[in-house]
Amino acid sequence: GQITLHVQVEGSSTPMEIVLNEEMVVGRRDPSTNEAPEIDLTPYGGYQMGVSRRHAMVRLREKRLEAVDLGSRNGTFINGYQLKPHQPVALQDGDEMRVGKVVMHLRLVKA
Numbered sequence: 001g002q003i004t005l006h007v008q009v010e011g012s013s014t015p016m017e018i019v020l021n022e023e024m025v026v027g028r029r030d031p032s033t034n035e036a037p038e039i040d041l042t043p044y045g046g047y048q049m050g051v052s053r054r055h056a057m058v059r060l061r062e063k064r065l066e067a068v069d070l071g072s073r074n075g076t077f078i079n080g081y082q083l084k085p086h087q088p089v090a091l092q093d094g095d096e097m098r099v100g101k102v103v104m105h106l107r108l109v110k111a
Helices: none
Strands: 003-009 016-019 023-027 054-061 064-069 075-078 089-091 096-099 100-110
Touching: 023 096, 054 096, 064 075
Parallel strands: none
Antiparallel strands: 003 016, 003 100, 023 054, 054 064, 064 089, 075 096, 096 100
């Protein structure tokens, strides 16, 4: 079955619902090309909150979810632990992910 990722951004009432695919970039819209990542934090003040355009990646590897920092300027944190750039870390249901100053709570919903 497919897995849906519910991303609850702190300070927002409605979670984003994202159907998981292999690789999803977390970041913000690029104003020059208007390209947006799969998990777009532009509406949550991404630019002001220090989110890079291609900040981090959430990806599916053999039914395991991983987070990878893509060498962002302000870092990616899982439950307060700072990721080393380009080194994947396993994600669990209920983890807190922070990119720049945007805090997100991740819930995995299996269909």
